[in-house]
Amino acid sequence: MTIDDRPVARPTQEPPPRGFSRRRLLGAAGVGAAVAGVGVAAGFAVAEDKPQADGVVPFRGQHQAGIVTPAQDRLHFAAIDLTTTDRAAVVALLQRWTRAAERMTAGAEAAPGGAVDLNPEAPPSDTGEALGLPASSLTLTFGIGPGFFDKLGLGAQKPAGLAPLPAFRGDQLDPALSGGDLCVQACADDPQVAVHAVRNLARMGFGTTAVRWSQLGFGRTSSTSTSQATPRNLFGFKDGTRNLKAEDTDLLRDHVWIQPGDGPAWLSGGSYLVARRIRMHIEVWDRTSLTEQESIIGRNKGEGAPHGSAHEFDTPDLTGSAIAPDAHIRLASAQQQGGVRILRRGYNFVDGSDGQGHLNAGLFFLAYMRNPQTHFVPMQRALAGKDRMMEYIEHNGSAVFAVPTGLGEGDYWGQSLLEA
C-alpha cells in the first residue's frame, strides 16, 4: 500500500453491507487485479453456503459456514487457549471477534478504516495484508474445546462428545500440537486472506487468549460438494470420493448435525470437529511400488476406481476379494463401520523439512460428525489396528471441538452456550 493508492472512500458502517469488499474501497486507484467470483461452479451447492458472485460466503445462517461450504483450497487453522477465567472478558472478546469475522468474510478490513485510515500515530487496527484482495470465499468456523468449560465454570453444559479420545495404536501425539480451548478454522481461496483472518483474531485476543498451535494447509483433500472434482492427497491418491456432500441432506442430518436430544440444547444444530495432524512418511511411501500403493488404498491411482470396478464413483465391491482385507477404503467404509459416515474437510500440509532431509508433510485431517465417540473412535480404532497405511503415517496432533450451530442476526460466537 503506498500513499498514492490510498482508498478514496472509507468504510463508515458496521457491519458492512452485503457484498462489500476491500476491493471496492480502492476506488479508481488502480488496484485492479482483484478478480472476484472464484471458480466455484454453480448449480449444486446448498444455497446459503454457496459463495455469491463476488466470492462472499454468508457468515450467518442455519449452520456455520465452512462445514458443507464447498471446500476452499487454503486453510489456516488455529487452536487457541483461554488465558483468563473471566467470563465477561471472554464474552467481550467473542463479540469483538464476531464483528471482525463477519467483516473479513465480507472482504472488509477487521475494523472500519483499520488498515490505513485511522490515527497515524497508532498502530493500524487491521494488519493490512489483505487490502485489495477480494473476499476469496473466506469462511471462519468457530469451535469450543473441553478447557473452555472447565476454565469458565460451565461444566454442566459440557457435552459428552468432548470426552477425551482414547489413545490409538501408533499415536505419537505432541501436546504442543494437540488440544485447545477453542478453535477457528479459516478457509479461503487465497492463503493470504485466511492467514490475515487468523492473525487479526489472534491479535485481538492477546490478554484473553493465546494461540496454542496453528496449521496451514493447501490443497483440500476432500470434496464437500458434488460440484467439486475429487482432489489428491500427498500420497498421490484421490481422497474423499465417498465423502459426505452438501447435497446429501438426509445423511448430513443423520451423521453431521447434532440433533435435539443428542446433548445440551445449546449445541443443537451444531457438529463436532475432530482434528488430527497426520504426518506422512513421504519418502518411504515414494519408494513403494505402484501395486503395493494401490493395494494399501484399495483403489487404482490414476482414475481412483475401487479395485474390481471401472470408475471412481462406482460403489466399492466389498463382498469379494478384489479389495484387500486390510485396504484403507475397506476399513474406513460405512459398511465396515455400521453405516456410520463423517464429513471430511482435510488439507495437505508441508511445514518445510524436518532437518533430516525429509519433508515435514502430511494430511491435516478435519472431520465433522454428530458424535466423535460413535463416528470417529470406532473408525480410527479399526484403521490404527489393521490399516497397512499406518506404516506410512503417524498421528502427531489431535483435538476435538464442539462447533455450535449457525448465527442469527446479531448473535455472537458462543452465545448459545454463554447465555444458556
Add this chain to the structure above:
Amino acid sequence: MSRTPCLAGAAAVAAFALAGCTSTAPTSAAPGAPGPITVKAADTSCEISTTTAAAGNISFAIANTGTKVTEFYLYGTGDRIMGEVENIGPGLTSKLIVEVPDGGTYTTACKPGMVGDGIRAPFTVTGEAPRSVNENTKLADATDGYKRYIASQVAALVPKTQEFADAVKKGDVAGAKALYPVARTYYERAEPVAESFGDLDPKLDGREDDERDPGVAWTGFHRLEKELWVSGLSPDAAAVADQLVTDTKDLQSRLPALTLTPAQLANGAKELLDEVATGKITGEEDRYSHTDLWDFQANVDGSQSAVAALRPVIDDKDKALGPTLDARFKAVDDLLATYRVGAGYKLYNELTPEDTKKMAEAVDALAEPVSEVAGVVTS
C-alpha cells in the same frame, strides 16, 4: 540495543550523497504544501522532492527504487533520531510522519542495505510550530515527569557503572559479575532515550556480531560480559571499562537538551516491550551471563513509568485503557516475581520452554494495549 545501529565515519559516502541530492533536489514545494515529501531511495542515491519544510508534522513517503532493503532517517543535532522507518523492501513505499516543532538544520539519510551512515543530505525546517507538548498542561506534565524519571535512572547508571568498571579494573571478576546486571538495570529502564542518541547506544550496548565500521572496536557492557563469563578479562578490559563510564557520562550530559513529545513517550513504552519480546524472552540480550530477566524487569519498569507519566491524558481520552494497562502490567510483574531468587532472578538458561511461553503470553497481553497509547494520547 537498537536493531538499527548508527555508525560513525564514512565521509566519502556522505560527500557522494550531498552531491547526489543537491543535483536532483527541486525546491518547488512550498513549506506547508499538502501531501508528503517524496523520497526516492535507490542503491546509490536518495532523491528528496524538497529540502525544506515548515515546522510541525512533516510527512515523508519513501519509495525504495533500489535493489536492497532500505531505511530512511531524519536526524537532529548530534544524530538524534527525530524519526525513522525501517525495512523498506525493494519496490515498496513507506510513510514517515515526524513531529519537528523547531526550525533549524536537520539531516535526512537513506540507508540502502540498512547499515552505515547512509546517503545524507541537509534538510531545513523553517519557523516554529506549537508543540503538542504545550497544547495541554497534562501532556507537558507527562513529558516533564518522564524526563525526571529518565534523569534519575541515568543519575544512578553513572555511579553503578563506575562501581562495575572499578571491579573490572581490579580484576575482581566475581564482584564485576554481581554488579553487571545491577548497572544494566538503569540503562535498560532508560533505553528508548539512550537509543534516541544513535551514536551512543552501539558503544554502550552493542553486540559482538553487530556490524561496525572498519577499525571501530566492540565496546560496552556486552564486551565486558563476554570477558567476565566466557573468555576472561583481556588486556584491554580496563580501557573498555573506562570508556563505558565515559559513555554513560556522555549520555547524562545530553539529557538537559532532550525534548520529548507525548507520542515519543508512548512509543518508547511500546519499544521497551518489543525489546523484551525480541531480546529478553529469547535469551539473546545477555547471552553470556544469562541475566536476561534483570533486563526484562527493567524494560517493563521503564515502560510502566512512561505509561504512568501519560496516565492522566489516557484517562481523559479512553476510560477503559488505564485499568487494562494496570491489570496487564501487574500480571507481568507477578509472573516475574515468581522467578526471583534473592535480590535477583533465575538465569535464562534455567528456564523451561513452558516458562518462556508464559512470559511471551504475558508480554503479548501487555504490549497490545500499550501499543494503543500513542494513538490515544495523540487523538
